[in-house]
Amino acid sequence: MDSFIPLYIILPLAAAFLIPIIGRFxxxxxxxxxxIVFLILTCMCVAGFFTWDRETIVYAVGGWMPVDNIxxxxxxxxxxxxxxxxxxxxxxxxxxTIYSIAYIEKYTAENNFYxxxxxMVAGMNGVVLTGDLFNxxxxxxxxxxxxxxxxxxxxxxEELEAxxxxxxxxxxxxxxxxxxxxxIYWSTGTLNIADLSVLLESYTGNKIIIFIQLILIAGxxxxxxxxxxxxxLPDAHSSAPSPISSMLSGVLIKAIxxxxxxxxxxxxxxxxxxxxxxxxxxxxxxxxxxGFLAIGQWDYKRLLAYSSxxxxxxxxxxxxxxxxxxxxxxxxxxxxxxxxxxxxxxxxHAVIKGLLFMTAGAVEHVTGIRNLNMLGxxxxxxxxxxxxSFTGSMAISGIPPFNGFFSKLIIIIAAAMAQYYxxxxxxxxxxxxxxxxxxxxxxxLFFGEPKINLDNLKKxxxxxxxxxxxxxxxxxxxxxxxxxxxxxxxxxxxVNVLMDTSNYARAILGG
Amino acid sequence: MIVYVLCFILFLTGLYGVLTKRNIIKIVIGxxxxxxxxxxxxxxxxxxxxxxAPIVVDGMEKARYVDPLPQAMVLTAIxxxxxxxxxxxxxxxxxxxxxGTFDVRKINSLKG
Numbered sequence: 278m279d280s281f282i283p284l285y286i287i288l289p290l291a292a293a294f295l296i297p298i299i300g301r302f303x304x305x306x307x308x309x310x311x312x313i314v315f316l317i318l319t320c321m322c323v324a325g326f327f328t329w330d331r332e333t334i335v336y337a338v339g340g341w342m343p344v345d346n347i348x349x350x351x352x353x354x355x356x357x358x359x360x361x362x363x364x365x366x367x368x369x370x371x372x373x374t375i376y377s378i379a380y381i382e383k384y385t386a387e388n389n390f391y392x393x394x395x396x397m398v399a400g401m402n403g404v405v406l407t408g409d410l411f412n413x414x415x416x417x418x419x420x421x422x423x424x425x426x427x428x429x430x431x432x433x434x435e436e437l438e439a440x441x442x443x444x445x446x447x448x449x450x451x452x453x454x455x456x457x458x459x460x461i462y463w464s465t466g467t468l469n470i471a472d473l474s475v476l477l478e479s480y481t482g483n484k485i486i487i488f489i490q491l492i493l494i495a496g497x498x499x500x501x502x503x504x505x506x507x508x509x510l511p512d513a514h515s516s517a518p519s520p521i522s523s524m525l526s527g528v529l530i531k532a533i534x535x536x537x538x539x540x541x542x543x544x545x546x547x548x549x550x551x552x553x554x555x556x557x558x559x560x561x562x563x564x565x566x567x568g569f570l571a572i573g574q575w576d577y578k579r580l581l582a583y584s585s586x587x588x589x590x591x592x593x594x595x596x597x598x599x600x601x602x603x604x605x606x607x608x609x610x611x612x613x614x615x616x617x618x619x620x621x622x623x624x625x626h627a628v629i630k631g632l633l634f635m636t637a638g639a640v641e642h643v644t645g646i647r648n649l650n651m652l653g654x655x656x657x658x659x660x661x662x663x664x665x666s667f668t669g670s671m672a673i674s675g676i677p678p679f680n681g682f683f684s685k686l687i688i689i690i691a692a693a694m695a696q697y698y699x700x701x702x703x704x705x706x707x708x709x710x711x712x713x714x715x716x717x718x719x720x721x722l723f724f725g726e727p728k729i730n731l732d733n734l735k736k737x738x739x740x741x742x743x744x745x746x747x748x749x750x751x752x753x754x755x756x757x758x759x760x761x762x763x764x765x766x767x768x769x770x771x772v773n774v775l776m777d778t779s780n781y782a783r784a785i786l787g788g
Numbered sequence: 789m790i791v792y793v794l795c796f797i798l799f800l801t802g803l804y805g806v807l808t809k810r811n812i813i814k815i816v817i818g819x820x821x822x823x824x825x826x827x828x829x830x831x832x833x834x835x836x837x838x839x840x841a842p843i844v845v846d847g848m849e850k851a852r853y854v855d856p857l858p859q860a861m862v863l864t865a866i867x868x869x870x871x872x873x874x875x876x877x878x879x880x881x882x883x884x885x886x887x888g889t890f891d892v893r894k895i896n897s898l899k900g
Contacts, residue, residue: 326847376895411861411864415864415868418868418872422868422871422875423870425875425879426875429879429882432882433886434886434887434897435897436880436888437879437883438883438896438897438898439898441812441879441880441883441895442898444872444876445806445815445819448872448876449822452819452823452826456799458825458827459826459833459858459861460831462857462858462861508804512898516898578832686801728899732895738834781875
């Protein structure tokens with residue numbers, strides 16, 4: 278059963294290796310191999326939900342098993358939380374590949390594009406699976422460096438500038454993480470997350486551990502674009518080619534930012550009130566600032582990028598409330614509900630933002646314009662793009678029956694139940710602001726009077742339409758995750774992993 | 789202890805460079821300085837006074853060995869640092885070709 282885990286990393290890496298070699302001679306090799314790899318991985322994730330017995334699976338790389346409960350190898354850990362991230366990553370990567378078949382024609386280096394995409398997915402899968410801090414840093418850099426290259430893929434003025442900004446801030450974040458990891462090794466002598474979670478229990482209140490926690494929050498906050506560290510995100514996400522924007526906004530900031538933050542602060546460090554408060558406040562600030570900055574944007578992709586900052590704030594807020602309740606020894610049900618809301622919003626946001634960036638790419642591909650002021654009345658000329666974009670906008674602003682409504686509702690209910698009424702009110706208000714800027718987008722882009730001649734416009738290519746329709750359907754289907762029977766199968770195992778903090782160490786170290 | 793403090797000062801020197809310099813090549817140099825101060829820190833963690841390389845041979849079981857794990861980490865981190873620097877400098881050269889300058893104040897086509 279455990280031998281399939283390394284495939285999540287090996288398959289995309291192998292594809293990335295083969296594409297530049299074979300792709301030079303065989304015309305459609307790059308598209309087909311990336312499509313096949315992501316299809317296999319997505320099927321593995323979906324099959325995992327049906328066949329897997331919800332027990333943590335541990336794969337020791339090289340077969341080095343623990344000696345006297347001391348881990349001596351790198352472990353790949355597959356549990357309820359990993360599988361959610363893996364399925365989101367590989368599903369969005371699959372749809373991005375289909376979308377890129379039509380979109381990437383205008384660029385010259387197709388082989389490089391698909392190879393970099395495969396490396397990025399390999400890095401993200403590795404980050405999600407690994408149970409070792411330094412190994413996590415290596416995979417994180419693999420994902421980050423390939424994303425720097427992909428942001429600059431157009432090699433025009435804007436792309437280069439955005440990529441440079443992204444690299445400097447991303448590089449700073451990586452260095453902070455490396456410093457944190459070095460300090461952890463210095464003070465404890467181990468790098469295994471499970472081993473650390475046992476050791477760190479005796480370090481509660483230690484000054485160095487608090488310093489490490491703050492450094493790691495700053496590092497992951499930069500990677501996840503939480504508000505004091507968000508400056509790179511609008512530039513990088515709006516300058517990248519659209520399929521890459523949907524990968525970056527949809528999954529990269531979640532896999533290498535939020536996922537590790539949640540994993541480390543729940544499963545590795547002992548939960549403390551101060552740190553939980555810091556994380557929650559960062560979430561609220563991101564949510565509010567991102568929302569207000571998005572209102573003033575007139576560039577389609579820039580607006581979506583600011584909206585990403587705001588929605589990431591919601592995820593952090595949900596998880597942070599759960600953490601606060603756990604730190605104050607509040608009711609377990611409330612903490613579970615808040616964490617459930619956060620994770621549910623994580624899945625929803627990946628799907629919705631992937632969809633919205635794809636529609637932005639379709640509009641740009643057909644008209645060549647991204648400015649909202651210069652377009653209008655596109656709903657007649659591009660019916661599929663218009664309908665899917667409308668679905669995505671309504672889903673992200675929290676209109677029932679789309680998925681975004683339910684996840685936001687759960688976060689707000691959890692905040693109210695935990696008696697953080699102010700947070701609940703802020704979350705509801707920002708939801709209205711989200712609706713405001715997405716209505717502005719819809720009104721200027723798809724409705725109203727056409728500002729350019731729309732008669733000769735082509736429709737979006739079929740491959741693009743397919744990806745967008747699949748994601749739009751998912752926006753409705755994912756609402757089903759709220760139903761108790763479905764919820765227990767998919768999200769509750771992940772919530773249990775985070776709630777039962779010592780279980781993670783027990784499953785890996787044995788005993 | 790003094791070496792750790794010097795190491796941290798080196799880290800801050802790099803950070804100062806990144807934050808205050810306006811030439812993008814100097815920003816890259818600042819990042820490299822920060823990176824190397826961390827490599828130094830990592831290898832200091834594993835250092836033991838008068839320790840020897842951890843190669844176990846017969847008759848040497850009781851010797852003082854330095855910790856090999858940070859050394860392996862530093863080697864990996866150096867390779868990653870090489871990739872990051874190569875990427876940064878490649879972008880810097882492309883920026884120079886497009887904008888004709890290394891000055892960050894003149895590289896400002898993105899706003900808002």
